[in-house]
Amino acid sequence: MQLMSGNEAIARGAWEAGATIGVAYPGTPSTETMESFATYEGVYAEWCTNEKVAVEVGVGASAAGARVLSTMKHVGVNVAADPLFTAAYTGVNGGYVILAADDPGMYSSQNEQDSHFYARAAHVPILDPADASEALAFTKKAYELSERFDVPFMIRSTVRVSHTKTPVETGEKVDYELKSYEKNPAKWVMMPAFAKPRRKVQLERIAQLEEWVEQCEFNEVVKRGSEIGVVCCGAVYQHVIEALPEASVLKLGVTWPLPKEKVTSFANSVDALYVIEEGSDYLTSEVCALGVEVADFPCDLPRDGELSPGLIKRAFGFEAPEHIESPGDVPGRPPALCAGCPHRLVFKELSRIKAIVTGDIGCYTLGTLPPLSAMDTCVDMGASVSMSHGFELALAGREHQPVVAVIGDSTFGHSGLSSLITTVYNKGAGTVCILDNRTTAMTGRQGNPFNGVTLQNRESRELDLVGVLEALGIENVSVVDPHDMKAVRGALKVATKDQADELSVLVFKAPCVLLHRQRKPHYFVNGDCRSCGVCATLGCPAISKDAETGIACIDAAMCIGCGQCAQYCAFSAIEQVPASSEKGGVR
């Protein structure tokens, strides 16, 4: 018995099933799954540039006869949807399991999506483990099922399942022999002539799945009282069991397709049937579509965010402490760019020139928040570059502020590059800032094509970012030190003023402070501070102001000695302690 997170258990389940290839793009809450899978003996695991590529590599490896694991967050499934839908036509050779990790409550996502809808739309079966133990068992079994039904299987988790550690019984690794590949265009070449018969195969498979799901042991009835019956899945099951001790529960481990007879007979065994799910109406509509009557909650159940036992109790009119996000007397700690973050000055300077900033997804999204308040938009990965092109198109011929796209290195590789090709191809203008902090910081410092670090530390090839930009034919490309205020200011001025009618790309290159965790002697505020507050406008968590005097203060324990703030002090009131005094100093 071991304690494992759902993510670790999925990795273990894949390994025990004999999966030897893992292909993914990171994204919370899925990331640790592939990181964990990569540590098992005998497996090959890699980060791909994005989820679509990962699934295509996965389909290729499966076609060639290996069992494959792909992992992604819910929005990653949007990116991977294209190959996913057609992989449900081709089917598999080696078993293929795809983890979609949803984020109800949006702890670290730009939206709340329910991946069940993808499974249903793509006709890909989906399993919903409720804890780590099930995550292992379901994943392991999914490989066998994937091969039996000749279709990829999806595993859906949510933050609670992915990140909660629960006891897991590990098992033996199965002896999986790689299958041989045989050329079969009717199965693998999805042009209309072959896709039409495969669609028929798919329909037959759906009928077989509907039959199988009635018997599947992953759908379980927990018989308690007969007044209330609840259909639920995943982490919600844990809340329901706790919140409604009298209720009977049909816990669905397979959520597409649904076991029609099982749901119907369960509904018939209780006075009223409720469906409880997080931030979605997927299950409710699927149960209704079976012709089963679903009761309304006596009181409100939130339709967004994560559920909790308390919220469920209150929906049934039972007493429960009011749901509060965090106790009111806990001081707020809004997220901020780290002390010494190389992204900071870019936003400070963009804010100074009042640029329209189309942003993207990464640590730098925090440039939106006060006091930097620099970002105007953030929609999805890669959108900064394409949206800035859209802004330029619609603002053409009008007086306008400079339009600047800001994107990280990993996000640029993910999808910004194809956006930029559109701008170049159509002779677009504007400024694109690539914040190359040498890592994929937001999701935990993964490697990416532009830092050349691979998941299993294999030898790789670091893409030459400037070379790539120049190869696209972009004439105005500069590499700038983002810790140097004058350099950042100067580069932005040239790009947004002197080259306003052209396309410029500025590469701000300096490592994320969390990469090497090197600290220089810290800075302090000397007696010359005039309380002007400019240093505080950088939003560095190490800098604060005295509430009464407005005198600045630098927390020596937080300061990492980047020196960004000192460059903004017009009174030379910010100084660095000499290296010698730092050594013995107390932090």
Ligand SMILES: Cc1ncc(C[n+]2csc(CCOP(=O)(O)OP(=O)(O)O)c2C)c(N)n1
């Ligand atoms: C389609 C999609 N896949 C994955 C993610 C998860 N995710 C958020 S930001 C990010 C990468 C950030 O890296 P980078 O662009 O280099 O910026 P940094 O955080 O290093 O500043 C990832 C993978 C996502 N939001 N959307």
